[in-house]
Amino acid sequence: MDLQYFAELFLGGLTRGSIYALIALGYTMVYGIIELINFAHGEIYMIGAFTGLIVATVLTFAGFPTLAVLVIASVAAVVYSSCYGFTMEKIAYKPLRGAPRLSALISAIGMSLFLQNYVLLAQTSDFLPFPSLVPDLAFWEPYAHIISSQEIVIITVTAVVMVLLNLLIKFTRMGKAMRATSQDREMAMLTGVDVNRVISMTFVIGSATAALGAVLIASHIGQINFYIGFIAGIKAFVAAVLGGIGSVPGAVVGALVLGWTESFFTGYISSDYEDVFAFIFLVVILIFKPSGILGRSETQKV
């Protein structure tokens, strides 16, 4: 076995998995709090990528250094997408809070189609080139064929975000309110939690991480269009279900498992069936563990 090839696939899978994880967080957290599959989440990711592109283009034109462009474009994408996530919840989901769950789901699909077509009309249907925002470092050059500095940045940023998010959920007041709300919303209200704020916050956090992932991966792949949110969203959704939807560590584990599965299967077997492998793997896992890798079984719910 070629060890270097294996290492490349492993790191490639880790990079993919990191991006899936950043997007999957939004699905799993929203599901955990209001039991809604937010189908428009992929579009928030796509809007993040477009915001990043616009800001990056303007800043590059103005002569900013690459690293500054990366940081500012990421922040802009995070802020803009968060606003979209926040507003989306208020418009499309909050009025349906007491309605049957199917209504909110259909509202989510509508929101997804609306945002896709909005960007299609406002921008273009063509693929747009996305500038590479992570500078290739000279000293890293000898190892760049194994893992590029782009990939290192993606993996590191994801790791930092996950650690921060974990601390937020474990130790802050908002984190406690989130955990309580996900376990029993009405009881959380009765302890004084402002559930509307918790739900808004969940959408904001999920949108922010998705936008961050969008800028990083778009800069890595080099092109975007209005439809990228769909396939990325589906994959991240698979990752969330794989790990156990509703569970934050589950989303990360699911995303990494999915990233490696895709990477190794395409690397060792065939790249023609990349997406097929992901779904076959999902089906196999769900046969043996219907609630996902780290998911809680329903019977355990009180």
Next chain:
Amino acid sequence: MLKIDDINTYYGNIQALKGISLEIGAGEIICLIGANGAGKSTTLMSICGVVPPRTGRIVFEDREIQNLPTNRIVELGIVQVPEGRRIFPYLTVAENLDMGAFLRKDKAAIARDLDYIYDLFPILAKRRHQAGGTLSGGEQQMLAISRALMARPRLLLLDEPSLGLAPLVVKQIFEIIGKINRENNTTIFLVEQNANLALQIAHRGYVMETGRITLTDTAANLLANEDVKKAYLGI
């Protein structure tokens, strides 16, 4: 302290409360008895704003609260221990208690109250790092009451605290309820199917039937009332 004035509450098109009026004075223990489905729990949920009344007024210390969101009502000092205890199953005992003090910022006083709770229920201190969902029914009821006490309630609403518990545990829980009322001067509004037990610790009581208050009197008179005896005391 709390005055409910002619409230009507609906679940969708179904009217659960039909013109309920009642009054609770500071320091009192008031009980609300009635059969299953009479609207007792709905009354509590209306007070807390979880299922707000469609018409009518709820006044807490000269302030109309029927339109306030639940978290604001809790902030005023109205705290409920809902039916079925509703412990956060995956939070530890300590975290559950911490959630009770969610709106408080006075760290030192919270720590003192926590000691008081662990003193009151030593079993909770022993289990403080255990997940709430792993506790027995009686322990969960103790935790639910303790969680409410951590909020320093001015008015404590208790929904069926005896439900599903062994008689010995029920006795212990009711002793604690009386103690909370005497020692902290906490006003208590108690909803119970176990009318006999409730009327023994309450000062006054209300009897509820299919969404209406049908009778109100002092606890002693209700215990002696022939209709109440037949319908709720099984004598």
